[in-house]
Amino acid sequence: MSGGGVLWLGTLLLLALPGAPLLMHPAFARIPSLARAVLAGAAGAVLVSFTMTVFALLGIPWSLPAILAVAAVLSFLLRRAALGGGVAAAPSARGGWLASALSAVSVSAAFLATAAGSASSPDLIFFWGPKAQRFALSRTVDAAYLGDPSLAYMHAYYPPLVTNLYALASMAAGRMSWTAATLLFPLLLAALAAALPGLLRMGVPAARAAAAAALAVGAIAVIGMEADIAGNGEMPLLLFEATGVGLLLSPLAAAAGGQLLAGLMLAGAVTAKIEGLPLALGAIAVWLWMRRASRPWGAGLRLLGPTLLSLGAWFAFGAARHLFLGYEGEGRFLDFHPEYAGVMFRALARALATTAYGLPYLVPFLCLLAAARRIDASAAIPLGGMAALVAFGVFVYLDRPSDPTPWIAWSAPRVFSPVPMLLALAAARARAAPAPPAPEAARPSRP
Amino acid sequence: MASGYVLLRNAADRIPAGASVAVATSPRDPIRDEYFQRFAIALLPRAHVLPAGSEEAEFVIVVGVAPREPPGVLLQNSPEGSLWHRVPR
Numbered sequence: 001m002s003g004g005g006v007l008w009l010g011t012l013l014l015l016a017l018p019g020a021p022l023l024m025h026p027a028f029a030r031i032p033s034l035a036r037a038v039l040a041g042a043a044g045a046v047l048v049s050f051t052m053t054v055f056a057l058l059g060i061p062w063s064l065p066a067i068l069a070v071a072a073v074l075s076f077l078l079r080r081a082a083l084g085g086g087v088a089a090a091p092s093a094r095g096g097w098l099a100s101a102l103s104a105v106s107v108s109a110a111f112l113a114t115a116a117g118s119a120s121s122p123d124l125i126f127f128w129g130p131k132a133q134r135f136a137l138s139r140t141v142d143a144a145y146l147g148d149p150s151l152a153y154m155h156a157y158y159p160p161l162v163t164n165l166y167a168l169a170s171m172a173a174g175r176m177s178w179t180a181a182t183l184l185f186p187l188l189l190a191a192l193a194a195a196l197p198g199l200l201r202m203g204v205p206a207a208r209a210a211a212a213a214a215l216a217v218g219a220i221a222v223i224g225m226e227a228d229i230a231g232n233g234e235m236p237l238l239l240f241e242a243t244g245v246g247l248l249l250s251p252l253a254a255a256a257g258g259q260l261l262a263g264l265m266l267a268g269a270v271t272a273k274i275e276g277l278p279l280a281l282g283a284i285a286v287w288l289w290m291r292r293a294s295r296p297w298g299a300g301l302r303l304l305g306p307t308l309l310s311l312g313a314w315f316a317f318g319a320a321r322h323l324f325l326g327y328e329g330e331g332r333f334l335d336f337h338p339e340y341a342g343v344m345f346r347a348l349a350r351a352l353a354t355t356a357y358g359l360p361y362l363v364p365f366l367c368l369l370a371a372a373r374r375i376d377a378s379a380a381i382p383l384g385g386m387a388a389l390v391a392f393g394v395f396v397y398l399d400r401p402s403d404p405t406p407w408i409a410w411s412a413p414r415v416f417s418p419v420p421m422l423l424a425l426a427a428a429r430a431r432a433a434p435a436p437p438a439p440e441a442a443r444p445s446r447p
Numbered sequence: 448m449a450s451g452y453v454l455l456r457n458a459a460d461r462i463p464a465g466a467s468v469a470v471a472t473s474p475r476d477p478i479r480d481e482y483f484q485r486f487a488i489a490l491l492p493r494a495h496v497l498p499a500g501s502e503e504a505e506f507v508i509v510v511g512v513a514p515r516e517p518p519g520v521l522l523q524n525s526p527e528g529s530l531w532h533r534v535p536r
Contacts, residue, residue: 125486150498176492
């Protein structure tokens, strides 16, 4: 990779700067340090992307210092909203070294596959990259480019986070770096492998947290290599989804700060890819439903507010430039074709079964099944997100007037790539098996 | 596809910003033409990329064997294909 590529990637490390003021709040003091650093970068990414979208909406040209400064101000403002939050319990001690080693192997495999060029996403060169580099050259979201009918295949309405961040890095590096963009797959996977055990450890014992994280990371690595996700929106999406749902499962979510942070992570997922929206809404809906007795209006606002603002700014941009008013599908909306249901489910089963023999989906499912009898009610949060995602996938595959088989063949493993991670997070919520009665207690006491 | 990708990357330095360019396969393959047009949009961000066969393009990139009728002045030739500067008529 050239010096430009290193600079391109290095720019993305700056995202932790605007995220730091929020994450340095004492409310988050008990988040393990690695997880806290990753969350600072992820929160910074959401705030930077939001700032860039608002700049584009207002016609303010992008510049790196101005974007970072405004995002940092937003971070300070959110920090005020996080006041008063606290973590009830310290996370359990680190553990699960075997699981950590497994995660390291998964990340290394993803890195080698990406470096060899065998995991590169064609969508990077078809639309994620071209849009980003055009935005970088134009110093804004280029409405004329998005509105060009010959470029309709670039999906003008796709949410903006990935193209915004790629454009930011391209502005700093002076050009788009295709190699650096593909390397985000193993690098963000490594970030997830570093953050997820710490996040889960706040709610479950260390060994179980590490095992669930390793299972999620391993499944994502295998699917990513099989479905060629390097450089497209999948890995940022998965990072935001896993951290967002992980936060909802942690004791942090009981306080305002944790809710806001989870809301930010899920807003990142929603603005990374369309599939992030059903998953985020499903997980948040279950979380709120489980606390409905306490009428959690404020929590709902903190969880949904970042998504509403981020997506609202993007759709306002689309409407103001006469580009789009919302998401678009193939053909007419609600042109539902249930007659393809049989074909669709067969194609779906085939697509998932041929992704590393279906193992990335099957193994986490079997783990959840093994833990099912001791599962905690909070497992419904990731499972709710998963149910919403699956329902969304089935809906879009049937909401078109033709046989969805070819589309499913190349998209389903990616669309359903969060499923194993969500199954692993649900399995982590299994309570420890009750200890067998001690032999002394079983024997009648002697007189 | 990889050979066309390499050709486009190498041609990027020879095509000035703002110039119009078309990519065509030889022998012609409309599906691969479409892919290479999209590759060109990605790899030549400062150029104005036109559809394959466009007569208005100032530069023509031919993926594959050199065409029987030269579309202009040959600027670059390689096993992957060739780059031509079309002479204004």
